[in-house]
Amino acid sequence: MRLSRIAAAAGILPMMGIALAAPPQQPASASSAAPSAAMAPAQLAPLAFPGWNEGVGGRLQTVSLPRMPGMSREPGLAVWSEGTNRVLVDPRLVLRTDAAHLTLIVGLVPAAENGKPAVSHVLPMALAAYQFEQHGGSWKLAGRQGVFAMRGFFGEATVRAVPLSSQRQGIAVEYGSCWQGYCGTWMSLYEVDKGMVRQEPAVEMALSGINVDATSDCMRRLQPLIKPHAQELHPDDGKVPGDSHDCYAIESSWAVEPSREQPGDLVIRYQGAMSRAEARLLPAAAIDQRQVLRYSGGKYRAVSGFNPVPPI
Numbered sequence: 001m002r003l004s005r006i007a008a009a010a011g012i013l014p015m016m017g018i019a020l021a022a023p024p025q026q027p028a029s030a031s032s033a034a035p036s037a038a039m040a041p042a043q044l045a046p047l048a049f050p051g052w053n054e055g056v057g058g059r060l061q062t063v064s065l066p067r068m069p070g071m072s073r074e075p076g077l078a079v080w081s082e083g084t085n086r087v088l089v090d091p092r093l094v095l096r097t098d099a100a101h102l103t104l105i106v107g108l109v110p111a112a113e114n115g116k117p118a119v120s121h122v123l124p125m126a127l128a129a130y131q132f133e134q135h136g137g138s139w140k141l142a143g144r145q146g147v148f149a150m151r152g153f154f155g156e157a158t159v160r161a162v163p164l165s166s167q168r169q170g171i172a173v174e175y176g177s178c179w180q181g182y183c184g185t186w187m188s189l190y191e192v193d194k195g196m197v198r199q200e201p202a203v204e205m206a207l208s209g210i211n212v213d214a215t216s217d218c219m220r221r222l223q224p225l226i227k228p229h230a231q232e233l234h235p236d237d238g239k240v241p242g243d244s245h246d247c248y249a250i251e252s253s254w255a256v257e258p259s260r261e262q263p264g265d266l267v268i269r270y271q272g273a274m275s276r277a278e279a280r281l282l283p284a285a286a287i288d289q290r291q292v293l294r295y296s297g298g299k300y301r302a303v304s305g306f307n308p309v310p311p312i
Contacts, residue, residue, distance in 0.1 A: 060086065060089075063128075079110065080126060086110065090106060090107040090109075097194065097195040099134075102132045107126070123153070127197075145196055160174075165262060173187065180214060182214050183312075188203070209312055211247060226273060244277060246277050247274070248310055265294050265295075267290065268293075271286075272286075274287055287308055
């Protein structure tokens with residue numbers, strides 16, 4: 001679920017100035033940090049997956065997965081398991097390493113017997129990378145990095161290229177979901193090194209958190225900073241004491257600042273509203289703050305500010 005959809009569900013007022021869409025990508029210089037405009041993901045996919053095409057049958061493939069956190073020990077539908085998996089392959093992104101090398105990023109979801117996705121709420125998308133070299137005017141498969149991460153819900157996540165500097169590139173994976181009135185979005189940022197995606201993310205963080213629909217009093221406590229909207233009735237409405245929980249609706253926008261060699265600072269702006277349990281009878285507090293994370297040793301670490309999104 002995108003940030004804008006979660007914000008719309010919470011009815012956040014435009015007057016709050018919350019950025020509902022991902023920030024525009026920085027213009028890339030003549031470097032390796034830009035996606036390749038010459039080859040589309042669907043053009044490279046058949047080189048990594050023989051017989052692949054954009055039809056349902058052509059997307060159905062068999063891959064072997066390494067042991068990773070969150071996998072089931074028993075093969076089955078709507079789960080990832082170590083070893084052979086029937087999957088649907090969705091080519092997502094092409095990155096240019098240099099004039100003669102490309103990296104293809106694909107998303108994988110388990111496939112049911114009828115060839116349709118076999119997904120559940122807690123099932124992440126598997127993200128895999130494949131490397132290509134150019135020989136005699138054509139592209140050839142040069143390496144299979146395979147699955148480097150599993151992120152998302154219902155087998156879905158948004159994947160995009162992010163220039164970390166004029167010399168280095170990254171991949172941002174954003175995903176979100178709601179459960180019993182609690183909604184959140186998260187982001188994992190991966191660095192790409194010589195066409196290979198580092199398995200350990202440079203940073204993982206919560207981008208938004210909204211619990212307006214979790215209990216009936218949160219709608220009242222966060223007004224007028226959020227717009228009221230129709231809510232589903234909960235069997236426990238009115239029975240949960242207000243001093244037992246915070247109410248919040250927080251969104252964010254983020255960008256990597258331009259830099260020549262070392263990855264630039266990651267800057268996040270958080271906006272929204274918060275009503276603390278201990279201050280539930282007072283007007284909600286507006287959230288408008290900035291956090292800066294700096295790159296060092298393969299990781300982004302906070303150097304100023306903090307993330308106000310509560311754990312979900």
